Amino acid sequence: MIADAEAPSRRADALLAAALFAIDPLNTRGVVLHALPGIEREAWLGALRKFLAPGAPLRRIPLHISDSRLLGGLDLAATLNAGRPIAERGVLAQADGGVVLLSMAERVSKPVAARIATVLDTREVLIERDGLALNSAARIGLVALDESIEADEQVEQLLQDRLAFHVDLTGLRLQDFDDRDFSPAQLEAARIRLPAVRSHAQIETALCATASALGIESIRAVLLCHAVARAAAALDERDEISQADAALAARLVLAPRATALPSFTENEAAPSPGENQAQDEQQDQPSDEPTANDAPDAASAPESSSSSVAESGDVENSSADSDQSLVDVVLAAAVAAIPSGLLAQLKLPATERSRASSNGRAGALRKSFQRGRSAGIIAAEPRDGVRLNVIETLRAAAPWQRLRRLESEASRTSGTSAARLQIRRADLRINRYKQRSQTTTIFALDASGSAALNRLAETKGAVELLLNDCYVRRDRVAVIAFRGRTAELLLPPTRSLARAKRSLAGMPGGGGTPLAAGIEAAADLAETVIRVGDSPTIVLLTDGRANIAFDGSNDRKRAESDSLNAARRIALAGFRVLFIDTSPRAQPVAERLAQAMRAVYLSLPYADAGALSGAVKAANISAASVVGR
């Protein structure tokens, strides 16, 4: 790991975030704490614990929490004991007035994230379940423990968006947390002072302008930033938000959310030679194969200069995929956007990982056991979020009541308040649900030069029509494009047609035909799809003229044998494939490939997009019968 020159200020910021959050958990909403489990994270959490108001509850939400534990529901044991429904408060309501830790936040499913988000917004838990209607206060702050390593793991946007602080502990060491600290008394004083802290229009204007300049759309970010500025003023024992507070809040809250560079850049921080070198090394690494080691390194890379932005010129591209340039963007933007009085104080840390490209990933992959059509009732204990069917349970218990009463009276001498209903473990019934398996259609598109020459535009048109069908069937779609040397997943499985449309529109064409890589990528994705319980259909659109081998070398022979091998892998796995030959005339090569992968082969002599769609629709039916699925 690179020596981290910025560690002292990053450590200070991480601790500061903990302190500011502890001053006002309710309005700053929370922290996304990006760190792998370990002593560093424990040290940060320990500091937070010390900072929080004495007696404030601190609860932890495990990954696969059930709704009844999260929100509350029927307390089974108490209900059976008392013979009447007894409600149980969930973790969120129990943590009222305190802080909730969300374990492995990057893996939390969207439904759970949405429930937590609602509670953060409304500050109460509203439940309508298990025959109960409850409304309990839940004024909480949330710490989302983000243990993601790769870029495709992200805390749900709807949570990230609501949490003020995005703290990254990667690269910090335990001893970093030893010195500079805040005393609990100091924080208590800040909490008391907080309601009296005034704000004024200039501060709000500055924050809004900064957010706009950084391309931050959500107004929630500015609200959070404002709350943080207020907490900062309270911590500094002032009754009015100062420029310094606003700058601090912009650095902590807005900088990590920046998505754009303002129209001009300013050469603020001159890079030292060492930093430049580190930066060069980073750029030399292949960017599309992030390894486990790569990500933290990139995240902890030193602050860089705005001059590299000027060099690279194309800000749009670099900001999307490189942490390094995002930092540049943020730095330059904040420098430019904040009124001149704030300029001196504003130094942005180089620690934030890119959040710009994460706009909505594929929907929640895990299935709950609680949805779908009812598929009958079985005798089992409710656990892991499976719902108890109370009526069926009672029904099962009912015939035995007289017998059991006699039994218990015989065994009990005093006969103290025998429960009205005697329910045994064997009576418990749960609902079973059948969940329709979704189809995910994977489009693997040949965007190479030869295909582009033929008709990339028409292929795109055809895919768009097919997407239309997918929309009608509520399928999920994914798009893989292969060109040049590699295949690229343009769009992970999603139900959002808007995104599919965008990924297609932005797809470039040209270059070689790495057909083998394309087929492999489609097969890999199909396997992932099966793992999450969906059934994949691959639609491969190519002219079949492979000229780039799997390893990226320019060897037509190897390219062809590689793609045949990849095709056989697909046949072995038994995926449903439609092979659409996009070349002007039917190709024997393509047909051979289609046979090898046991695909339905469609050759498309100059047909318009509409005819193509019709052909695929027909093939879809025959494909189903061919593969026999």
Added chain:
Amino acid sequence: MAQHFPFSAIVGQQEMKLALLITAVDASVGGVMVFGDRGTGKSTAVRGLAALLPKMRAVVGCRYGCDPADEAGACEECRAQLAQDKPRKTHLLPVPVVDLPLGATEDRVVGALDLERVLTQGVKAFEPGLLARAHRGFLYVDEVNLLEDHLVDLLIDVAASGENVVEREGLSVRHPARFVLIGSGNPEEGELRPQLLDRFGLSVEVSTPKDLESRVSVIRRRDEFERDRANFIAHWSKEDQKIQRQIAAARKRLAAVEVPDAFVERAASLCMSLGTDGLRGELTLIRAARATAALHGQMRVTDAHLRQIAVPALRHRLRRSPLDDSGSGVRVARALTELLGA
């Protein structure tokens, strides 16, 4: 009871506010679907709506809050009373705005066996659910696209028929459930089924205000609200009351608002040029325009009203061409310009 941000204090978002007010004036317009990015105040507006609605007259003791004036739509108990010609007492109730929380179970939505009474008294009784509570009011579903499918189906069914039929757990109950369905969602998080979309009368899209001035006032007001909720609500209550009077006056005026034949024709040709399916589009256009005229205190529907409501009334009814680059709102606006001139 949580204190909600006052409706009148919401900055901008004219389209959404108008749509909500239209349904408050004329529930027959149908529900409102609010699409928008995160943090644009979707939920805030709906929750603030509750405070605006003029109270409604209801039969005392009726657990569905039946309207004494509406004998045809009364629940079974009220009907039995009506048959006996008993004099019925009435009282004023706040219009329900019911929140359907994520994670709600079906039994609480449709109503179910009252467990407590079964267990303690051995009586089989029906406990009304959220649909009963929302009768004559609003049912709000935040993040509709995250709602479980079977619940969505159920909502569609009840919203369309205006009646909730419960056949479960040995119960057989039917009761009126006419409510305005308000949904909100983020299109980035998954699409809605077209069947569901079609049930909404109006569909509005909200976005974060772009200009600095309104962004600053959003921050200011939100900040004042968070710091002293009671005071802030009191401060804005006068504005809220003004809107409340506007709704009440518009309701009275509604039946008298004239819809000229020429307007009906124009609405029909707009729908034809856009190729919307069915007559629902025209009906919604006419009803929404009438409610808009009533809100503005006018007695006659004009093209100006059509311009105001055409996009929200039609944008979700266009034959879906998911890959047309221009949004459907743009297409409606284009057709409108062709029809009426710029």
